[in-house]
Structure formats: C-alpha cells, structure tokens
Amino acid sequence: MTTDELRHQLEFYRDLGFKDLYRRSPLTLQPQSEMPPLKIPVELPGLMPENDTLDKICSDIGDCQRCRLGATRNKIVFGVGDPKAKIVFVGEGPGAEEDAQGFPFVGRAGQLLTQMIEGTSSKEGIPIKREDVYICNVVKCRPPENRTPEADEMETCGQFLFRQISVIQPKAICALGSTAAKALLGGKDGVTKLRGTWHKWQQLPLMVTFHPSYLLRPYNQNAKREAWEDLKKLLHFVYD
Numbered sequence: 001m002t003t004d005e006l007r008h009q010l011e012f013y014r015d016l017g018f019k020d021l022y023r024r025s026p027l028t029l030q031p032q033s034e035m036p037p038l039k040i041p042v043e044l045p046g047l048m049p050e051n052d053t054l055d056k057i058c059s060d061i062g063d064c065q066r067c068r069l070g071a072t073r074n075k076i077v078f079g080v081g082d083p084k085a086k087i088v089f090v091g092e093g094p095g096a097e098e099d100a101q102g103f104p105f106v107g108r109a110g111q112l113l114t115q116m117i118e119g120t121s122s123k124e125g126i127p128i129k130r131e132d133v134y135i136c137n138v139v140k141c142r143p144p145e146n147r148t149p150e151a152d153e154m155e156t157c158g159q160f161l162f163r164q165i166s167v168i169q170p171k172a173i174c175a176l177g178s179t180a181a182k183a184l185l186g187g188k189d190g191v192t193k194l195r196g197t198w199h200k201w202q203q204l205p206l207m208v209t210f211h212p213s214y215l216l217r218p219y220n221q222n223a224k225r226e227a228w229e230d231l232k233k234l235l236h237f238v239y240d
C-alpha cells in the first residue's frame with residue numbers, strides 16, 4: 001500500500017466516524033520505487049480496542065453528530081446497569097421519556113421490561129433486579145416520532161453497541177424486538193421467526209424476544225406468554 005492509499009484509507013475511517021484508530025500489528029509498507037521500506041505503526045480500528053471501557057465508549061460518543069439523529073435528540077441515551085452484568089438487554093432506540101431523562105427504558109415499555117425481568121426471575125427463584133442487568137439500545141439518540149432507525153443510523157451507532165457488549169462480556173444477550181435482532185444478527189428475519197431459540201453474537205449466546213412496546217398492545221396475549229417463556233429460558237441458562 002502506498003502512503004497515498006494509506007492516507008485515503010485513514011480518511012475513509014475518519015469519515016465513518018472513527019476518531020481513534022488502534023494498532024493491531026505494525027504494518028510494513030512495501031516501497032513503490034527504490035525507496036527503503038517504510039515501517040510505520042498503523043492504527044486500524046479493532047472491533048474492540050485494547051483496554052476499552054464503558055467510560056471510554058461514552059466519551060468517544062461525545063456530543064455525537066455522526067448521523068441525522070443528533071440534530072433532533074435531547075439527551076444521548078448510552079445505557080444503564082451493572083457493567084459486569086451477566087445479561088445485556090438491547091432495545092431499539094430511546095423514546096420521548098428516555099430522550100428527556102437520558103436513560104434507557106424508563107417509560108411505559110421500560111416499566112414492563114422491569115416487570116418482565118423482576119417478575120419472571122422472582123417466580124423462578126432467581127434473585128435478580130433490574131439493576132443487576134445492563135440495558136441499552138441499538139441507537140443512542142431518539143429517532144423523530146419514534147420511527148424505526150434507518151440502516152445507516154444503525155450502522156453508525158452499532159459500533160458503540162458492539163463495543164459495549166464486548167466490554168461487558170455477558171453470559172447472554174437478549175435482543176428486544178426485530179430491530180435489535182437485525183442489528184446483532186444481520187439478516188432480515190423478524191422476531192416471530194427468531195424468538196425462543198438460541199443464536200450467537202460473536203460467540204455469545206443471544207436470545208431474541210418481543211419488544212415490550214409490542215407486548216403493551218392489548219391484543220398480544222400470546223406474544224406475552226411467549227416472551228415470558230423466552231425470559232425463563234434466558235434466566236435459567238444464565239443463572240442455573
């Protein structure tokens with residue numbers, strides 16, 4: 001690779017929103033002409049930068065304007081819970097209440113999520129509370145009118161979600177709804193197809209279940225029952 005090509009590549013990463021580039025291994029640039037070999041340490045972005053932490057991810061997000069959601073949000077909603085949690089729950093994106101408070105799942109869907117976690121675990125004899133898990137979203141800024149995040153928004157913000165999960169290294173991930181499932185698993189399948197069985201995100205077991213907002217709709221009794229089954233499976237896998 002010539003230095004010009006290298007410069008273009010680095011500019012490309014910068015345009016994607018990478019502020020810091022991390023070295024995997026020194027790269028030896030092959031001389032184009034008679035010039036002596038040029039050995040420079042090139043820092044390429046790893047999926048998980050060395051010694052990454054949640055604080056570092058949060059400060060890398062900064063006052064983010066990498067995508068259009070930055071223009072309309074109030075607060076960035078990074079994530080909340082135990083940084084050593086055994087389960088990470090991933091939702092879609094902040095709603096109005098979350099955007100105002102800066103914390104995920106604090107509105108009506110959040111109350112239901114808390115009930116699902118605490119109700120199921122107490123029934124199953126597993127003593128965990130909401131604060132024992134980690135909760136975050138695919139996108140950290142509220143999409144206007146609570147619309148589904150666009151693919152490019154999910155891709156831009158996804159790097160931070162992946163780093164969060166990589167730092168926490170939970171025993172399992174729970175994707176809440178189709179958007180989270182697609183962000184983590186790729187593919188086009190929705191929650192009805194994916195729920196209830198184990199999948200993997202980078203070697204970590206991943207369960208897909210219904211998003212609490214969907215369960216709040218009155219005609220979804222079957223889905224509610226299925227979501228409780230999924231949670232039971234998840235909790236027993238992680239805590240038994």
Ligand code: URA
Nearest residue numbers: 091092093094104105
């Ligand atoms: N819905 C989500 O997906 N995330 C939240 O934080 C709140 C509602």
